Amino acid sequence: MSSTTPAPDPAVPADVRVGVIGVGQMGADHVRRISERIKGARVAVVTDYFRDKAQEIAGAVPGCRVVDSPEELIGAEDVDAVLIASPGQFHRDQAVACIDARKPVLCEKPLAMNPEDAYEVVRAEAAAVAETGTPYVSLGFMRRFDREYAELRDAIAAGELGRISLLNLKHRNAHTLPGFVDTMMVYDSAVHEVDAISYFLDEQVTGVQVLLPVAGPRAEEGQHDPMLILFRTASGVIVTDELYVNTAAGYEVRTEAVGSAGIATIGLEHGRVTTHLEGGRWGGSIPADFRPRFIDAYDAEVQAWIAAIREGANVAERSATAWDGYLAAAVCQAGEQALSTEGFVPVSTQPRP
Ligand SMILES: NC(=O)c1ccc[n+]([C@@H]2O[C@H](COP(=O)([O-])OP(=O)(O)OC[C@H]3O[C@@H](n4cnc5c(N)ncnc54)[C@H](O)[C@@H]3O)[C@@H](O)[C@H]2O)c1
Structure with missing residues (x-):
C-alpha cells in the first residue's frame, strides 16, 4: 500500500460481494442494478448455463469473474451473498445450497415449483436459524x-x-x-x-x-x-x-x-x-x-437486502420470506x-x- 492510500476504516463495512446465478432477463437487470445504483455492493462472480452469456455480462463489470456452476459460485470465498435469477425449477436446490453455505440469498420468485419443494427450503432454513439465529432467504416479491x-x-x-x-x-x-x-x-x-x-x-x-x-x-x-x-x-x-x-x-x-x-x-x-x-x-x-413499472421497487428491494447484510440485520425483515414463498x-x-x-x-x- 502506498503511503498516500488511506487505510480502510474498520467501522465502515466493505462492499458486499454478490454472486449472481443466471444472467438472463432478470439476472442481467440485477447485475446492472447492483453495479450502477446499489450502494455498498458489487457483483463479484456470475454464472449461467450459457457461459458465453455470463462472460458477456461479467465483461461489463470491473473485477467480476465467471465460474462454471452455481455450486462453485455459492462456495466461492469471494462471494458473501447470492442472488438467484435462474429459472424456477432450480431455485430449491440453489437456495438450499446457499443456506447450507450459511450465505444470505435473494431468490427471485418462485421459491420452488411446488409446495413440497418450497417446504424443503423452509425446513432447511429453520434448521439453520436454530443453529445460528439468522434467517438466510429473502424472496423476490418486489411489489412489497x-x-x-x-x-x-x-x-x-x-x-x-x-x-x-x-x-x-x-x-x-x-x-x-x-x-x-x-x-x-x-x-x-x-x-x-x-x-x-x-x-x-x-x-x-x-x-x-x-x-x-x-x-x-x-x-x-x-x-x-x-x-x-x-x-x-x-x-x-x-x-x-x-x-x-x-x-x-x-x-x-x-x-x-x-x-x-x-x-x-x-x-x-x-x-x-x-x-x-x-x-x-x-x-x-x-x-x-x-421493468420500468417496478424499477424503483426492484432497486429498493435489493438495497434493503444489501443494507441488512452490511448491518448484520435480519435479511428477511422487510422482504417476503421463504415461508411466504411456501404459502x-x-x-x-x-x-x-x-x-x-x-x-x-x-x-x-x-x-x-
Ligand atoms: N420479480 C419479478 O418481477 C420477475 C420478473 C421476471 C422474472 N422473474 C423470475 O426470475 C427468474 C429468471 O427469469 P428470467 O425472465 O430472467 O429468465 P431467463 O430465461 O431470461 O433467464 C434465466 C437464465 O438462467 C440461465 N440458467 C438456466 N439454468 C440455469 C442453472 N441451472 N444455473 C444457472 N443459470 C441457469 C439461463 O441460461 C438464462 O440465462 C425466474 O424465476 C422468474 O420467475 C421475476
Missing part, C-alpha cells in the same frame, strides 16, 4: 417494495378503508412467449397477486376458483386468456384477479381495495398526459413490460387444480416449522 403498495397496505392496516370486503386486481401483459400455458398464468403471473393478497390483508388465502371467459383474439395454444381467478381469504374477503397476458398493449398492474369506509385504487400510472391538438384526443403511454406455492397448487375443477378448491398447508 413499491411505494403505492406500501401506502395501500398502511391505509388498510390503519382502518382508513374500514372493513375490507373485496380486492379487485388486474395483471396485464403485452405478450407472452410460446409455452406460457394456463398453469404458467397461475404459477408465474398470478403468484405475484397471491403474495400481494397476504401483504395487503395480513391473512391467508384459503380457497381458489378459476373462471374461463370467452378467449381473447391473441390467446396462445393451451392458454385461456383472459382468465379470472377468485381467491377467498380466511376472514371471508373475496379477491378477483383478472389476468390478461396478451393484450398487445403493455404492462398494467392495478389494485382496487373495496371497504366499508372507502375504496382505494393504485396502479393507475397516468404519468405524462398529452392533449393532441389535432383529432381531439388526449392520452399517455403504457410501459412495455414490468404462495400452496395457493398456486390449489389454483392449478382449480383450472379443471368447478367451485373453490381449498388451499392446504403444513405447519410452520
Whole structure:
C-alpha cells in the first residue's frame, strides 16, 4: 500500500460481494442494478448455463469473474451473498445450497415449483436459524417494495378503508412467449397477486376458483386468456384477479381495495398526459413490460437486502420470506387444480416449522 492510500476504516463495512446465478432477463437487470445504483455492493462472480452469456455480462463489470456452476459460485470465498435469477425449477436446490453455505440469498420468485419443494427450503432454513439465529432467504416479491403498495397496505392496516370486503386486481401483459400455458398464468403471473393478497390483508388465502371467459383474439395454444381467478381469504374477503397476458398493449398492474369506509385504487400510472391538438384526443403511454413499472421497487428491494447484510440485520425483515414463498406455492397448487375443477378448491398447508 502506498503511503498516500488511506487505510480502510474498520467501522465502515466493505462492499458486499454478490454472486449472481443466471444472467438472463432478470439476472442481467440485477447485475446492472447492483453495479450502477446499489450502494455498498458489487457483483463479484456470475454464472449461467450459457457461459458465453455470463462472460458477456461479467465483461461489463470491473473485477467480476465467471465460474462454471452455481455450486462453485455459492462456495466461492469471494462471494458473501447470492442472488438467484435462474429459472424456477432450480431455485430449491440453489437456495438450499446457499443456506447450507450459511450465505444470505435473494431468490427471485418462485421459491420452488411446488409446495413440497418450497417446504424443503423452509425446513432447511429453520434448521439453520436454530443453529445460528439468522434467517438466510429473502424472496423476490418486489411489489412489497413499491411505494403505492406500501401506502395501500398502511391505509388498510390503519382502518382508513374500514372493513375490507373485496380486492379487485388486474395483471396485464403485452405478450407472452410460446409455452406460457394456463398453469404458467397461475404459477408465474398470478403468484405475484397471491403474495400481494397476504401483504395487503395480513391473512391467508384459503380457497381458489378459476373462471374461463370467452378467449381473447391473441390467446396462445393451451392458454385461456383472459382468465379470472377468485381467491377467498380466511376472514371471508373475496379477491378477483383478472389476468390478461396478451393484450398487445403493455404492462398494467392495478389494485382496487373495496371497504366499508372507502375504496382505494393504485396502479393507475397516468404519468405524462398529452392533449393532441389535432383529432381531439388526449392520452399517455403504457410501459412495455414490468421493468420500468417496478424499477424503483426492484432497486429498493435489493438495497434493503444489501443494507441488512452490511448491518448484520435480519435479511428477511422487510422482504417476503421463504415461508411466504411456501404459502404462495400452496395457493398456486390449489389454483392449478382449480383450472379443471368447478367451485373453490381449498388451499392446504403444513405447519410452520
Ligand atoms: N420479480 C419479478 O418481477 C420477475 C420478473 C421476471 C422474472 N422473474 C423470475 O426470475 C427468474 C429468471 O427469469 P428470467 O425472465 O430472467 O429468465 P431467463 O430465461 O431470461 O433467464 C434465466 C437464465 O438462467 C440461465 N440458467 C438456466 N439454468 C440455469 C442453472 N441451472 N444455473 C444457472 N443459470 C441457469 C439461463 O441460461 C438464462 O440465462 C425466474 O424465476 C422468474 O420467475 C421475476
